[in-house]
Every structure is written in C-alpha cells, then in structure tokens.
Amino acid sequence: MKGEKRVESDLALIDKVRKRQPLIHHITNGVTINDCANITLSCGASPVMADAPEEAADMTRLASALVLNIGTLHQDQVETMIQAGLAANKKGIPVVLDPVGVGATPMRTEAARRLMNRVQITHLKGNAAEIATLAGVQAEVRGVDSGQVGSDLETLAKKAAQIWGVTVTVTGARDWITDGQEQIEVVNGHELMSTVSGTGCMSASVLAAFAATGEDPVASAVSAMATYGVAAEQAARRSRGPGSFRVELFDAIASLTGEQVKEAACVTWRG
Amino acid sequence: MKGEKRVESDLALIDKVRKRQPLIHHITNGVTINDCANITLSCGASPVMADAPEEAADMTRLASALVLNIGTLHQDQVETMIQAGLAANKKGIPVVLDPVGVGATPMRTEAARRLMNRVQITHLKGNAAEIATLAGVQAEVRGVDSGQVGSDLETLAKKAAQIWGVTVTVTGARDWITDGQEQIEVVNGHELMSTVSGTGCMSASVLAAFAATGEDPVASAVSAMATYGVAAEQAARRSRGPGSFRVELFDAIASLTGEQVKEAACVTWRG
Amino acid sequence: MKGEKRVESDLALIDKVRKRQPLIHHITNGVTINDCANITLSCGASPVMADAPEEAADMTRLASALVLNIGTLHQDQVETMIQAGLAANKKGIPVVLDPVGVGATPMRTEAARRLMNRVQITHLKGNAAEIATLAGVQAEVRGVDSGQVGSDLETLAKKAAQIWGVTVTVTGARDWITDGQEQIEVVNGHELMSTVSGTGCMSASVLAAFAATGEDPVASAVSAMATYGVAAEQAARRSRGPGSFRVELFDAIASLTGEQVKEAACVTWRG
Numbered sequence: 001m002k003g004e005k006r007v008e009s010d011l012a013l014i015d016k017v018r019k020r021q022p023l024i025h026h027i028t029n030g031v032t033i034n035d036c037a038n039i040t041l042s043c044g045a046s047p048v049m050a051d052a053p054e055e056a057a058d059m060t061r062l063a064s065a066l067v068l069n070i071g072t073l074h075q076d077q078v079e080t081m082i083q084a085g086l087a088a089n090k091k092g093i094p095v096v097l098d099p100v101g102v103g104a105t106p107m108r109t110e111a112a113r114r115l116m117n118r119v120q121i122t123h124l125k126g127n128a129a130e131i132a133t134l135a136g137v138q139a140e141v142r143g144v145d146s147g148q149v150g151s152d153l154e155t156l157a158k159k160a161a162q163i164w165g166v167t168v169t170v171t172g173a174r175d176w177i178t179d180g181q182e183q184i185e186v187v188n189g190h191e192l193m194s195t196v197s198g199t200g201c202m203s204a205s206v207l208a209a210f211a212a213t214g215e216d217p218v219a220s221a222v223s224a225m226a227t228y229g230v231a232a233e234q235a236a237r238r239s240r241g242p243g244s245f246r247v248e249l250f251d252a253i254a255s256l257t258g259e260q261v262k263e264a265a266c267v268t269w270r271g
Numbered sequence: 272m273k274g275e276k277r278v279e280s281d282l283a284l285i286d287k288v289r290k291r292q293p294l295i296h297h298i299t300n301g302v303t304i305n306d307c308a309n310i311t312l313s314c315g316a317s318p319v320m321a322d323a324p325e326e327a328a329d330m331t332r333l334a335s336a337l338v339l340n341i342g343t344l345h346q347d348q349v350e351t352m353i354q355a356g357l358a359a360n361k362k363g364i365p366v367v368l369d370p371v372g373v374g375a376t377p378m379r380t381e382a383a384r385r386l387m388n389r390v391q392i393t394h395l396k397g398n399a400a401e402i403a404t405l406a407g408v409q410a411e412v413r414g415v416d417s418g419q420v421g422s423d424l425e426t427l428a429k430k431a432a433q434i435w436g437v438t439v440t441v442t443g444a445r446d447w448i449t450d451g452q453e454q455i456e457v458v459n460g461h462e463l464m465s466t467v468s469g470t471g472c473m474s475a476s477v478l479a480a481f482a483a484t485g486e487d488p489v490a491s492a493v494s495a496m497a498t499y500g501v502a503a504e505q506a507a508r509r510s511r512g513p514g515s516f517r518v519e520l521f522d523a524i525a526s527l528t529g530e531q532v533k534e535a536a537c538v539t540w541r542g
Numbered sequence: 543m544k545g546e547k548r549v550e551s552d553l554a555l556i557d558k559v560r561k562r563q564p565l566i567h568h569i570t571n572g573v574t575i576n577d578c579a580n581i582t583l584s585c586g587a588s589p590v591m592a593d594a595p596e597e598a599a600d601m602t603r604l605a606s607a608l609v610l611n612i613g614t615l616h617q618d619q620v621e622t623m624i625q626a627g628l629a630a631n632k633k634g635i636p637v638v639l640d641p642v643g644v645g646a647t648p649m650r651t652e653a654a655r656r657l658m659n660r661v662q663i664t665h666l667k668g669n670a671a672e673i674a675t676l677a678g679v680q681a682e683v684r685g686v687d688s689g690q691v692g693s694d695l696e697t698l699a700k701k702a703a704q705i706w707g708v709t710v711t712v713t714g715a716r717d718w719i720t721d722g723q724e725q726i727e728v729v730n731g732h733e734l735m736s737t738v739s740g741t742g743c744m745s746a747s748v749l750a751a752f753a754a755t756g757e758d759p760v761a762s763a764v765s766a767m768a769t770y771g772v773a774a775e776q777a778a779r780r781s782r783g784p785g786s787f788r789v790e791l792f793d794a795i796a797s798l799t800g801e802q803v804k805e806a807a808c809v810t811w812r813g
Contacts, residue, residue, distance in 0.1 A: 033302050034305060038514075041466055049342075054346055247514040247515055247518055250514030251511045251513065251514040254466065254513050
C-alpha cells in the first residue's frame with residue numbers, strides 16, 4: 001500500500017521539474033555531452049557544463065544538482081570532480097555518479113572508487129557490470145549483455161546502497177532501483193536505446209533533473225526512469241532506426257506530461 | 272531611407288556566403304562544437320576547429336573569420352584564443368566573440384574581459400545578461416529570462432559598442448544590433464530555439480560566415496540574424512519538438528535563398 | 543575474374559560485423575566524436591572512446607580495431623596515439639589512421655608523419671589532398687575540391703601503399719582503394735555527404751568495424767566504403783537537406799543487409 005501510494009504521488013514529477021527549471025551542472029564525457037545538455041533542456045531543466053578546475057566548484061554552487069560522468073575521464077578531472085562534489089555536498093544538492101566503463105581499465109576503476117570515497121554520492125547509476133564492478137564482485141554478475149539483473153545483483157545493489165548510503169539505479173531492459181531498504185523495478189524503455197550512444201549518459205541527466213526537485217532519492221529515481229522509459233517507448237513508435245529514434249526521444253520527453261507518465265509507467269514496488 | 276536601402280541590399284547576403292565558401296575558424300566549446308560545424312556548412316561556408324596552442328594561430332591565418340566561444344573554457348585556452356585573435360587582427364579578418372555564461376563565475380568573466388582587452392573584437396554576440404555583465408552593469412539588466420531587451424540595455428549596448436569599437440548583437444526574442452551609431456532590431460526567430468542547446472553558439476557561426484564576406488559589420492550582423500531567424504521559423508513549422516526542430520534547422524538554412532530571406536525578414540532600422 | 547570473385551564474397555561483410563560486434567577504440571576529434579560512436583553502433587559494432595594517456599593503451603588491448611583521427615589534435619595526444627597504436631600492433635589488430643587536415647598546419651603534418659613512422663598503420667584513409675600531402679607531393683594534387691582522384695593521385699596512392707605497407711583509401715565522389723597491388727574504385731555515395739560535418743570521420747569508424755572482422759585489408763575497405771556509400775544513397779532519397787540526411791544515414795546503415803549492399807554496390811576491381 002505504501003508503495004502504491006508513492007507511485008501515485010511521484011510519477012508526475014516531470015511537471016515539477018518544468019516548473020522549477022533547476023540548473024544541472026555536468027562534468028561529463030566529450031562523446032555525449034551535447035545529448036546530455038539537450039535531454040536536460042527537454043526535461044524542462046537547464047544544463048551547464050563546466051569542467052575547468054578554476055570554475056567547476058563555483059558553477060556547482062549555482063546549480064541544483066551535479067552529474068559526474070567518467071566516460072572520457074582525464075586524470076586531472078578527478079580532482080575537479082571531487083571539488084565540485086564537495087561543493088555540492090556542502091550546498092546539500094544531489095550528486096549523480098555515472099561510472100561509465102568502470103572495470104574496463106585500472107585508471108577508471110580507481111577514479112570511480114576515489115570519487116565514491118571522497119564525495120557523498122546521492123545517486124549511483126550504471127549498468128549491471130558497472131555497479132557490480134564498483135562493489136568489487138565482478139565475477140558474480142549475471143546476464144550483463146542481456147540487460148537482465150540477476151538475483152545476485154539485486155542483493156549486491158541493496159548491500160552497496162546500504163554500505164555507501166546511496167540510491168542505486170541499475171539500468172537495463174529492466175531498471176532496478178534501491179536505497180538498501182526499498183526495491184523498485186521499472187520496465188519501461190525500448191531496445192532501440194541500446195543502438196544509440198549516450199542513452200545511458202542521458203538517463204543520468206534526467207535523474208539529476210528530477211532529483212533537483214528535492215523529492216526523496218528513491219522517488220526521484222523511479223519517476224526519472226519511468227519518464228525516460230515512457231518517452232523512449234513513444235519515440236520508438238515513430239522511429240525507423242537509431243538516427244530517428246534519437247531525434248524522437250527529445251521530442252517525446254519534451255511533450256510528456258506527468259499524467260501521461262502515470263498512465264504508461266510500469267513500476268513494481270517491492271517494498 | 273538610408274536604413275531601408277541597406278536592408279534591401281544586404282539581406283540576401285547568404286547568396287554571397289555560398290559563392291565564396293569562406294573558411295571559418297572556431298575555438299569553441301565542447302558541448303555544441305558539432306552543431307557549430309554543421310551550421311557553418313549549412314550556410315555554405317567551411318568550418319575548421321583547431322584549438323591546440325601550436326596550430327591555432329596558423330589555422331586562423333588560413334581562415335576568413337574567427338569565432339571565439341568561452342562556453343567550456345579551460346584556463347590555457349585563453350592565451351590560445353588571444354594568439355588566434357591577434358593573428359586574425361593582423362590579417363584583417365573579423366573576430367566574433369561569444370562570451371557564453373560570462374558573469375556566472377569569476378574565471379569566465381575575467382577571461383572574457385581579457386579577450387576584449389587584448390584582441391580587437393569585431394562582433395560581440397550574447398544574450399542580454401552576458402552583454403550587460405561584460406559592460407559591468409549586471410544589476411541593471413531587465414527581462415533576461417523573457418528574452419526582452421530593456422531600454423537600459425539598448426543604451427548600454429550602444430555605449431559598449433562605442434567604447435570598444437565593436438558591433439554588438441544582443442540575442443533574444445528580439446535581436447538587437449548596434450555599432451554605437453545605428454540600431455537595428457530583428458524579430459525573426461522562434462521560441463523553440465530556447466529548447467535546443469547550441470542555438471546561441473550556432474548564431475555566432477552564422478554571423479562569422481556572413482562577416483567573412485567582407486560586408487560591413489552591421490549589415491553582416493543584420494543579415495545573419497535575419498537569415499538564421501527565418502530558417503528557425505521555417506524549421507519550427509515542420510517540427511514536433513526540440514529534436515526535430517534541430518534537424519529541420521539545418522535543412523532550412525541549407526535551402527534558404529537570399530530572396531526568401533528578404534521576403535520573410537522582419538527588420539527595423541532605427542537609424 | 544579474381545576481382546569479381548572477391549567482390550561476390552566480401553561485399554556482405556556487414557553481416558559479419560553484426561555477428562561479432564567488435565569493440566572499436568577511437569582516439570579521435572571532439573567535433574565528430576559522437577557521430578563516430580553512433581555510426582559504429584549502427585554498423586553493429588561497439589564504440590569506445592578513451593584518450594587519457596593512463597588508460598588509452600589498456601583500452602586498445604580490449605578492442606578489435608583502433609581508429610586514430612587528428613582532427614582536433616593536441617600535442618600531448620600524439621604520444622598517447624603512439625602508445626595505443628603500439629598496443630594495437632602488438633595485439634595484431636588493425637589500425638586506421640584518418641589524417642584530418644594534414645597539410646593545413648606544420649603541427650598536424652608533423653604529427654601525422656610521426657604516427658606513420660612509429661605505428662604500423664593498416665588503413666590510411668583521407669581525401670585526395672590529405673593523402674597527397676602525407677606522401678609529400680601536395681603540388682601534384684588534382685581536383686581536390688571536386689572530389690575527383692586524378693591519375694597522378696592513383697599512382698601516388700599506389701606508391702604510398704607500397705612504401706608504407708598500408709592499404710590506402712582515398713575518399714571522394716569516387717573512393718579509391720589500393721594496397722599497392724590491387725586497385726579498386728567504389729562509386730557509391732551521395733553529394734549530401736559533403737554538407738554534413740563528420741561524414742569523413744565516420745567512414746573511418748565503418749572501415750575499422752569492418753577491418754575488425756579479420757578480413758584482409760583491401761576486402762574490408764572495399765566492403766566498408768560500398769556499405770557506407772549505399773547507406774548514404776538510401777539516406778539521400780529520404781532527406782530534404784543536411785539535417786535530415788544525417789539522421790537518415792544512421793537509420794539506413796543500421797537496417798542494411800549484406801545482400802542489399804551486394805545488389806547496390808558499384809565497385810570496379812582493376813586488379
């Protein structure tokens with residue numbers, strides 16, 4: 001009952017994003033930086049991307065949420081990310097960490113762990129392999145390629161959330177969200193998402209825009225993933241392939257109402 | 272009358288851009304760099320983006336105009352921008368400065384002022400807040416969010432143009448262009464422009480492509496803003512949201528003729 | 543006859559790319575990096591972009607092909623490219639060099655030559671001016687602007703291929719491929735390609751994805767250029783300008799089958 005009530009009240013959170021137009025500061029990768037800016041705008045929030053060490057923390061102090069993405073990380077960016085993260089912590093705004101490709105190289109894994117240790121992350125978002133790697137149990141991951149979250153990972157995500165005090169969002173064919181207490185599954189989305197670079201990075205921007213409203217982390221993550229997934233479903237219906245899907249995704253999320261998300265969302269609250 | 276005659280003669284300037292295909296060198300931000308390259312091509316000019324200190328000035332010497340954009344500035348880029356700017360000054364080609372986000376952080380404000388002091392800028396293009404900040408009167412800005420240029424800003428832009436010897440283009444729902452003597456208002460454009468990242472940056476590329484024809488700065492700016500605005504209006508008619516608007520914007524500007532711009536332009540010359 | 547048999551057997555190579563989903567590591571320019579990632583995905587391969595000196599070679603060791611593109615080169619990237627290139631050579635995976643703008647500035651020319659000297663390049667891909675410049679005979683280039691490959695360049699490309707032991711792909715209205723022995727012309731493609739930034743860079747990604755299958759270099763290059771060109775022809779039929787062409791290009795290549803490429807390819811094997 002509690003779960004169902006939350007779903008009722010929170011799935012229209014995009015309406016609040018549009019009303020508040022929060023500024024979302026990104027320190028992110030160079031491949032998908034433009035997509036992240038545009039999806040932030042399409043949600044009704046405002047993006048700013050500033051990663052110079054001389055101004056990153058200053059920019060964070062103007063923002064309502066911070067996204068850290070290590071997709072094309074350079075070593076000197078890690079310290080900049082930490083400074084921006086600490087500024088966010090001090091201001092009390094949510095920090096979303098997208099540990100892109102963690103586990104692929106030692107540098108990336110070390111950088112992600114250092115960020116986790118130095119900054120109080122609010123939202124950790126990644127695919128099954130990334131979340132498992134960060135938690136140090138790469139060998140136990142099941143079904144990464146198929147986007148399935150195995151039962152091992154459910155347990156793992158829950159424990160990771162408890163240890164670090166973060167809300168974990170594991171993306172895939174089903175998205176899995178947990179703060180260590182509650183566990184929620186969102187099954188909206190479309191397989192075309194995996195054919196476009198940046199759909200993962202963009203989900204972190206959406207998450208940050210929703211978190212910036214001040215709603216509690218789990219509610220923000222559920223609403224963000226459902227909204228993004230519903231938009232992807234609508235976009236897929238108008239698309240002929242990855243190029244048109246990407247265009248339609250911006251159009252779809254920009255025209256979505258909270259009411260439409262509530263109707264189309266497929267969310268299971270596991271309490 | 273003088274004003275009206277100029278409008279007649281200059282609004283078809285895109286035809287000349289296409290004929291000359293000028294090379295436009297950009298030192299610009301990482302968020303919208305691809306959009307800037309593509310809008311330059313769609314205008315009929317050729318883009319080149321090179322920001323290594325070892326080659327930036329060399330590249331400027333091959334170009335017919337230079338765009339400096341501080342949207343994702345790093346500290347060491349400032350000196351590179353100055354070197355490229357000085358090379359442009361020496362060659363006598365126009366320099367467009369887009370002081371993105373000036374005023375948001377001390378680093379950005381200082382960098383923009385340093386560029387203004389060291390390089391003879393031809394065109395200063397920004398929104399009302401950016402232009403006002405650069406002129407040191409942030410507190411007096413009116414209606415930035417609504418895109419309106421208040422009467423204070425008109426006075427301010429005029430004074431800024433006189434002091435620095437630049438042509439100022441203040442973008443918004445109405446674009447306002449002045450060289451300190453003439454004042455021109457262009458009201459073409461569409462509100463969808465504010466839903467896509469990079470529409471501001473792209474207007475600087477269009478401006479540079481037009482300025483590269485050798486027309487006088489005011490005439491170039493008026494023609495560029497009118498052309499870009501007419502293209503945006505056409506694109507909006509074919510769009511369902513920000514994703515499709517962006518695609519249509521490139522298509523629209525690529526197929527526009529000077530004659531069509533002259534017919535659809537909404538320009539008021541205030542003498 | 544030999545030529546015709548090869549064409550029969552190799553033009554459907556995209557089917558093998560989709561089956562193997564090779565990881566393609568790019569160290570590339572910031573203007574078109576997103577397009578390169580997306581065209582790689584649309585071919586059925588997986589892109590990764592990592593250019594930090596601390597991890598670039600590590601990432602190459604996970605990949606099945608490496609793309610080096612000097613479009614927005616910084617001086618410190620050259621050594622990173624060399625380290626990644628040497629890792630690729632050691633692993634025995636193909637290396638594609640796209641010497642964007644070589645000849646425009648001394649820095650760029652020197653960097654490209656240094657890469658050629660230090661790394662065993664598999665595929666050298668560029669337009670006529672770039673290939674000629676690298677081979678040190680800029681003055682002899684004919685018809686660069688029109689995209690025509692003059693007879694001088696045919697001879698030149700052949701010699702360059704022999705001297706360096708690379709497969710040379712000269713792109714233009716006609717693509718010209720040679721390994722110093724065989725010479726093949728591919729005339730698929732569309733003039734809209736020259737109106738979109740990144741169509742050249744993307745062809746290097748397609749080439750790398752095809753080369754990663756392990757087919758011989760000439761066969762890979764012919765199949766890649768024919769596939770990309772056929773996709774461009776399909777995209778052009780659905781486009782109204784550069785914006786829509788770019789969208790349709792991703793859709794087209796993502797839905798192409800090897801059978802369709804074989805039917806539409808226009809390849810002349812000159813033996």
